[in-house]
Amino acid sequence: METYTGIPDELRLAVLERIKPDEAERTKLLEIQNELAGEVRAGAEKLGVSGILVKMVGSAARGTWLSGTHDIDVFISFPEETSRMDLEVQGMAIAREVAKHAEYAEDRHAEHPYLNVVFKGFDVDLVPCFRVASACCIKSAVDRTPFHNDFVKARINGCEDDVLLLKQFMRGSGVYGSELRTQGFSGYLTELLIIHYGSFENAVLAACSWKPGEKIDVMQHGEIKHEEPLIMVDPTDPRRNVAAALSLDKFCMFIDSCREFLKGPEIRFFFPPLLLPLEDSEILERLESRKSTQLAIIFKTPDVVEDVLYPQLYKMEQSTAALLKEYDFSILKTGVWSGKDETVIMLELISGTLPRVKKHIGPPVWVRMHAEKFKEKYEGSENVFRGYIENGKYVFEILRKYPLAKGLLENQLMHCSVGKHVCHSVNESFEILENAEICRLKDSDFRIFLRKWV
């Protein structure tokens, strides 16, 4: 094994220079936060709502935001005894008062409604929540956030830079973000890793030896067995795994990146080179050198948020692959790309064509009832080439229903299990491109996706 010589200071500084907010950015953010808090209080007063508190949460409030991200989370905290109805009505009314001073506002919905506004160029979520006594007795998922905030703020002091480094490193590795599209590491999880391991360097070093089932329990209070690859027991809630959204592959990609980074710590791990869109000629060249079959199922991108869209796309990716396998096609890999207008399910096959003849193996000859029924069904019937006995079983060579993968998808895609919104879009219309036909798709982000695909 190579000996580990540590991360050069120059590298650390070079990265921080690009991701750490400077004094001006900090001051500006603080100003905006104060302004927002004032607006919330004013709104509550104007509407005659008493007992609310304003709480700044998220990375902006903890000093762990990456320079240039303009996200602020403002929690409007109601007394615990407030009814759900009052919380929603009064909370949204206050948020709407604030939105009067914003450039843009949009109703959003998680477990509860909340308001997303653009305020002086910042992307602000105004979220009503209950002020519960502890994170174990929350009434809504968002109620947990203030506790996370308190826990991190109390312990992160002096390690903010390490959080930034780890976040940026994860970004560079493609594993940062716990939304359903990415299924990677959340900001809170990153902060807890730094709190647990003490530094960016230690965290990276430790991750090299992680195995699925790796468990970290900062407060030593975990109560439940979890099955996820990484278990980070929530310091504010002993039953919750902060890393529940992390997929096995993102877990492994992180381990892999950490090992590679320690072998040769370079800035490219934090800022990987930008990929260029693949040109038509490059597509054709790569297809020719692979000689596999590429299929792209294309349909209009459903107009829903990513956290609703991506689970449906992943489901469709699985179910189309299952359909192809059921009809004897061999899959090399599957993938999903979704742009503003069009969404693509990519499937790479050993071959998009199978022979017309298909070997259909029946029951053993000595299982008389079944065997005789099987033989009766196929012998001499149309679309049967011939029958014989092999390894004691009846075998019939029959005509394959779908010798072309494209034809199979065109005929059977509607019967694949996909989510509601995707189903609606696919039912409206879809198209299947094969091999060189993929050049029809000009979207440059799709072409970047293709560069990693082939």
Added chain:
Amino acid sequence: METYTGIPDELRLAVLERIKPDEAERTKLLEIQNELAGEVRAGAEKLGVSGILVKMVGSAARGTWLSGTHDIDVFISFPEETSRMDLEVQGMAIAREVAKHAEYAEDRHAEHPYLNVVFKGFDVDLVPCFRVASACCIKSAVDRTPFHNDFVKARINGCEDDVLLLKQFMRGSGVYGSELRTQGFSGYLTELLIIHYGSFENAVLAACSWKPGEKIDVMQHGEIKHEEPLIMVDPTDPRRNVAAALSLDKFCMFIDSCREFLKGPEIRFFFPPLLLPLEDSEILERLESRKSTQLAIIFKTPDVVEDVLYPQLYKMEQSTAALLKEYDFSILKTGVWSGKDETVIMLELISGTLPRVKKHIGPPVWVRMHAEKFKEKYEGSENVFRGYIENGKYVFEILRKYPLAKGLLENQLMHCSVGKHVCHSVNESFEILENAEICRLKDSDFRIFLRKWV
């Protein structure tokens, strides 16, 4: 289930008319047997060998031969205490005396040497054997035959016609003959089935419900557990399975034929219609309608007896299929055909072409030592398209070494495990034909084989 209405008498008679030797044939055979016995005795006398007995065995001696078969087995039986050397030297010397009156003679070798001669148009085996006290204490495999002869002759009386019917039925079904090429039912096994079940009809009816492991023990003296599909304990040797050579598929083909026959007893089961050789145009038509890939490996037929040749051919059939599977080709079926000059191993594949890209799945990322070694080996190396992580494992898309099945066979056939004589012939030269190229093979027997193949 259909009700079984028995076999029409007309059918029974019609078949027997074609297969039962008439009086003239019987008389002729008896004459020849007597002549041969005389010649053996004369030979022994001439050579001064005393104590030998002449024994006519086989179907000719039991009255269960099919009309037109001209096989006679003459056993020259020596006292048990004779040395192996004396038996071979004196036995063959006597046989050679007989051969002086024959049209043709050829030395053959099973466990012992014996002489095959053509005598007045009959195919005669002159076989020296030991005269042991019981079949359990034989000194050579052939010593058993006289006991079989005695057992059958004593019990078959009046059932000879049923033996003939069953033999011919098995012939029609392609399951008659226990030599290594066919792996079917021997004549002795057929006789024992009739002795056990009492008639052709009963035997056929019983076989419909056979399952692998079916055991018949006429003498109720079986001593050993056998694993073959059919166990017919030898009435003359409790440790021996008479049906040991019967393969599972021939066992099942017989069951299948019996069921079909009882559903509609017709003469075609005994005398199936002759198949015509497939014409070039028919070959091309059938290949086009199947769209699979046909590969024919052709080499000179080794000059050895079938019992030596066929096991080697079957071995080659297995090992070439295994080679193709190892390199990701999917096999539909395999077959063997051997003619006087050329021998063919037939392979039908889903496709003879695979993409140039091959998915190579490595160890899980967290099995660090193995994973790192695997990654090191492939990453950035020549002939690798790209790597990624899937289901927690490293995956590399690499260049396939043999994208063509034909190319694989041409390169690697020499390393397949095949028997000695086949190996020798293949090493001298072989050729691989693909799809329509098979029309190059004009042998009409091969073309009949092809009619059953595609």
